[in-house]
Amino acid sequence: MKKIMIKIQYxxxxxxxxxxxxxxxxxxxxxxxxxxxxxxxKISLIASGRTDAGVNAxxxxxxxETKSNFLVKNIAKAVxxxxxxDIRVLFAEEVDNNFHARFSAKKKTYVYKFxxxxxxxxxxxxxxxxxxxxxxxxxMKKFAKLFVGNHNFRAFCSAKTQTNNxxxxxxxxxxxxxxxxxxxxxxxxxxxxxxxxxxxxxxIEVGKGKLSKNEIKYMLKTGDKIKFIKTMPPYALYLKNVEx
Amino acid sequence: MKKIMIKIQYxxxxxxxxxxxxxxxxxxxxxxxxxxxxxxxKISLIASGRTDAGVNAxxxxxxxETKSNFLVKNIAKAVxxxxxxDIRVLFAEEVDNNFHARFSAKKKTYVYKFxxxxxxxxxxxxxxxxxxxxxxxxxMKKFAKLFVGNHNFRAFCSAKTQTNNxxxxxxxxxxxxxxxxxxxxxxxxxxxxxxxxxxxxxxIEVGKGKLSKNEIKYMLKTGDKIKFIKTMPPYALYLKNVEx
Numbered sequence: 241m242k243k244i245m246i247k248i249q250y251x252x253x254x255x256x257x258x259x260x261x262x263x264x265x266x267x268x269x270x271x272x273x274x275x276x277x278x279x280x281x282k283i284s285l286i287a288s289g290r291t292d293a294g295v296n297a298x299x300x301x302x303x304x305e306t307k308s309n310f311l312v313k314n315i316a317k318a319v320x321x322x323x324x325x326d327i328r329v330l331f332a333e334e335v336d337n338n339f340h341a342r343f344s345a346k347k348k349t350y351v352y353k354f355x356x357x358x359x360x361x362x363x364x365x366x367x368x369x370x371x372x373x374x375x376x377x378x379x380m381k382k383f384a385k386l387f388v389g390n391h392n393f394r395a396f397c398s399a400k401t402q403t404n405n406x407x408x409x410x411x412x413x414x415x416x417x418x419x420x421x422x423x424x425x426x427x428x429x430x431x432x433x434x435x436x437x438x439x440x441x442x443x444i445e446v447g448k449g450k451l452s453k454n455e456i457k458y459m460l461k462t463g464d465k466i467k468f469i470k471t472m473p474p475y476a477l478y479l480k481n482v483e484x
Numbered sequence: 485m486k487k488i489m490i491k492i493q494y495x496x497x498x499x500x501x502x503x504x505x506x507x508x509x510x511x512x513x514x515x516x517x518x519x520x521x522x523x524x525x526k527i528s529l530i531a532s533g534r535t536d537a538g539v540n541a542x543x544x545x546x547x548x549e550t551k552s553n554f555l556v557k558n559i560a561k562a563v564x565x566x567x568x569x570d571i572r573v574l575f576a577e578e579v580d581n582n583f584h585a586r587f588s589a590k591k592k593t594y595v596y597k598f599x600x601x602x603x604x605x606x607x608x609x610x611x612x613x614x615x616x617x618x619x620x621x622x623x624m625k626k627f628a629k630l631f632v633g634n635h636n637f638r639a640f641c642s643a644k645t646q647t648n649n650x651x652x653x654x655x656x657x658x659x660x661x662x663x664x665x666x667x668x669x670x671x672x673x674x675x676x677x678x679x680x681x682x683x684x685x686x687x688i689e690v691g692k693g694k695l696s697k698n699e700i701k702y703m704l705k706t707g708d709k710i711k712f713i714k715t716m717p718p719y720a721l722y723l724k725n726v727e728x
């Protein structure tokens with residue numbers, strides 16, 4: 241039995257998310273079917289974490305176990321020849337048996353991309369989120385620091401989140417201009433359901449002057465949703481990388 | 485009679501190109517139909533130049549004449565509410581009667597985007613061109629200077645080009661890295677059919693070590709196609725702006 245780690249890039253648009261679900265095709269399902277076909281053996285993938293429906297991955301990480309003797313260095317190329325264009329295995333290698341794509345993950349980094357314009361720009365469509373209102377970027381950068389560290393993120397995740405532990409650690413939030421886009425990069429030890437999209441939603445409210453420092457502090461302390469926080473659309477969110 | 489100048493952004497993928505044609509829907513046709521509908525009067529657009537099937541525009545420029553009294557400052561927003569998501573009017577203003585989107589154009593700038601990778605990356609798909617081979621970027625930057633100035637570009641345009649004058653002036657060719665992409669920006673006084681995509685094709689051959697300085701010099705002098713030059717695919721080409 242060998243344990244194989246793979247790195248994967250995908251466009252989330254056509255999928256119900258990473259995780260297998262009954263309501264449509266998942267990225268996991270497409271990969272499991274095609275890797276199983278290649279190796280002649282049913283394999284199961286465990287990823288660093290789920291990505292929601294429509295969310296993209298620049299680099300997701302997953303592992304699987306196999307008895308196959310198929311040359312590991314040829315797996316990526318061989319599977320890619322079966323896969324649809326919106327999913328690609330970037331890399332595959334054999335790993336120690338104690339490696340676990342989910343439990344060994346130390347840090348995850350997401351990037352959220354948006355642009356500020358009255359007009360919905362065709363070339364950004366489906367990949368970068370439009371913000372129509374004027375926003376104060378300096379204020380967003382300042383307030384982003386409030387989220388850094390260990391906090392109770394119950395007010396910044398979906399009400400559907402199934403967990404008893406809402407404490408997560410954010411290592412940094414960087415906000416920077418990339419030509420006419422603004423990229424918010426968030427690195428943490430793990431993220432709750434919709435958490436990145438809600439932190440970005442909160443920061444954009446900050447930029448519009450609709451959310452104060454004290455309100456954020458209060459929500460991070462108590463976990464109470466005292467203000468409506470928009471969950472930003474998924475297509476502009478990218479899982480950038482996972483560190484082990 | 486008023487003359488209106490508009491700036492337009494579009495994704496070329498779903499169109500036969502800018503120009504009206506019998507074999508499918510053009511960007512021009514979609515815009516003419518929707519502006520005509522808005523103004524209640526049949527208008528005709530004249531653009532700075534054609535873009536080929538599949539080529540994108542960050543900013544194309546066109547003009548039309550109208551007797552309508554519809555407020556010019558409201559045209560963009562109103563037309564955009566009719567247009568498909570892949571075409572948007574960015575701007576509209578009344579211009580002097582002697583303005584002509586095509587004949588008054590002094591400089592046009594195109595950008596060609598590619599990345600170097602064995603794997604066809606999902607997130608670049610349809611918008612950035614894959615180059616599998618290793619390429620020598622320093623050599624490409626050096627040889628790009630050969631194209632700058634007035635030259636006979638007959639060897640660097642489609643055999644179908646209908647013109648007697650193959651002389652065009654290139655103001656600059658800049659090649660730079662943008663994260664994991666390479667962008668070739670070409671500014672000239674005008675471009676022949678497929679010319680940008682063939683200059684990029686030639687430069688990539690240079691990067692692979694398959695096209696020499698003397699061969700380029702010879703082709704620019706004589707106009708003879710002594711070597712096959714690949715026409716790069718259209719989806720990674722962007723008309724960036726037009727100067728008047």
